[in-house]
Amino acid sequence: MNALFRSCLVACTALVLVAGAARAEPEPAALVDQQHCMFCHTRDAPFLAPSFQQIAERYRNVPNAQFMLEHKLRLGGKAHWGDMAMPLPGDRGGPLSAEDAHTLVQWVLSQ
Template sequence: MPRRRIAAVFVRPRLPGGFLPARTTSLRTVAALLFAVQATGVLAQLPEPTELVDQQHCMFCHTLDAPFLAPSFHQIADRYRTVPNASAMLEEKLVHGGKAHWGDMAMPLPEDRGGPLSPKDAQTLVQWVLSQ
């Protein structure tokens, strides 16, 4: 009598109602969400700290997307986003002023921009600029 071969069928276990186990569903959901967020670029964008931007008169020299008296925030983000320790350097420049890195115009001293800036506020501004 010849032996019969039985084909092994691997069936993924399903919960009642036909749902896949939560772990598998969660992984799919997270992967789809991450893909959607990356595709839209929403992940990196932070809300504008309007009060700080106004207090420090940032828009007197900068704009979001076009050079004016100083580079645009997009240009700054493009240049420094991937540079190690760029955040610390830019925060220091905001707190104390600094020499020109773009053309001839230096970052004005805090007293000339709207008053002293705390390190925490400088960090908030830099993170927002680098998210552009």
């Protein structure tokens, strides 16, 4: 392998790694499906509830937002966007562990 090719390969690999790091977290598809998130939310447009991007824009830099959103996912909660409240876990797909709630909220806030 000549030096020019090796240098190009290293540079391209670095670009791919940097581009991948700049993207949003991969969707935790199993959790999104289990909790029926897409019944009310979409990634980028309001539907029955705010989009994941709207939630991220609103809460990304709010202190303690991660904790508040995890709590709301695990227990349901009052409406902060219009009249629709977050459904109770039993109405969404069942209980959600603290770890799974953390994973979902991290993903939403990365949008």
